[in-house]
Amino acid sequence: MKVIEVKDYAEMSQKAAEYIIQKVCQNPRIKLGLATGGTPIGTYKNLIEDHKKNGTSYQNVTTFNLDEYIGLPGENKNSYRYYMNEQLFNHIDINLNKTNIPKGDIKDMEAECLRYEDLISKHGGIDLQILGIGSNGHIGFNEPGTSFNSITHIVKLAQSTINANARFFNRVEEVPTKAITMGISSILKSKEILLLVSGENKKEALSKLLNGEINESFPASVLKNHPCVTIIADKAAVAGLKVHS
Ligand code: PGA
Numbered sequence: 001m002k003v004i005e006v007k008d009y010a011e012m013s014q015k016a017a018e019y020i021i022q023k024v025c026q027n028p029r030i031k032l033g034l035a036t037g038g039t040p041i042g043t044y045k046n047l048i049e050d051h052k053k054n055g056t057s058y059q060n061v062t063t064f065n066l067d068e069y070i071g072l073p074g075e076n077k078n079s080y081r082y083y084m085n086e087q088l089f090n091h092i093d094i095n096l097n098k099t100n101i102p103k104g105d106i107k108d109m110e111a112e113c114l115r116y117e118d119l120i121s122k123h124g125g126i127d128l129q130i131l132g133i134g135s136n137g138h139i140g141f142n143e144p145g146t147s148f149n150s151i152t153h154i155v156k157l158a159q160s161t162i163n164a165n166a167r168f169f170n171r172v173e174e175v176p177t178k179a180i181t182m183g184i185s186s187i188l189k190s191k192e193i194l195l196l197v198s199g200e201n202k203k204e205a206l207s208k209l210l211n212g213e214i215n216e217s218f219p220a221s222v223l224k225n226h227p228c229v230t231i232i233a234d235k236a237a238v239a240g241l242k243v244h245s
Contacts, residue, residue: 013042033129058094066140067181129190137218141181150183
């Protein structure tokens with residue numbers, strides 16, 4: 001794993017955007033894996049700015065998001081479909097038909113899991129997956145204890161995840177308790193992974209990732225098994241940690 005240390009959230013967002021833009025320019029038909037949450041918002045802002053200023057085109061790009069809440073239709077402000085449209089897709093020239101997010105509001109969720117996993121395979125897999133990390137080490141919504149062999153599946157969210165995400169809802173009771181997420185094995189199949197880590201509240205998770213063992217009790221640790229992972233972490237997250245690259 002290569003670790004790039006940056007000053008702060010703004011620099012992390014800028015570096016991450018530059019990284020993605022370079023990949024899109026090299027391969028305009030790239031398959032991008034995208035993440036939601038607080039961490040990538042600044043990165044998406046930078047992508048939009050660059051698109052407006054420099055005309056980087058996403059017309060032929062296909063995207064796959066990691067996860068979606070169960071029970072929220074795409075029109076719901078807290079769904080990840082809504083988030084992606086608002087934070088990125090509506091402001092660049094991407095074809096919305098090429099943006100894929102697991103559906104959280106259909107009857108047969110087991111079938112949706114298989115459909116989504118299959119869809120990624122049919123497109124030849126993800127070239128570059130953007131990831132955040134939960135303070136409990138989750139990636140996507142793969143909570144501690146998830147099998148490293150998991151593919152897209154339904155999860156019950158950890159209480160710590162529900163509490164962490166309550167900031168986006170009016171009340172903690174409104175946070176869905178279940179989600180559909182790409183599995184750990186699905187994520188690891190990506191050819192390349194870019195993990196973004198910002199803030200003191202992620203320091204312990206980053207420390208475990210960099211210096212701890214590979215174990216299903218800490219899902220992100222599996223990234224050590226992947227041959228091409230870049231971590232962009234800001235000072236608040238990295239301060240005082242032993243960083244082996
Ligand atoms: P955050 O979430 O970006 O909102 O901190 C990251 C995650 O839970 O994966």
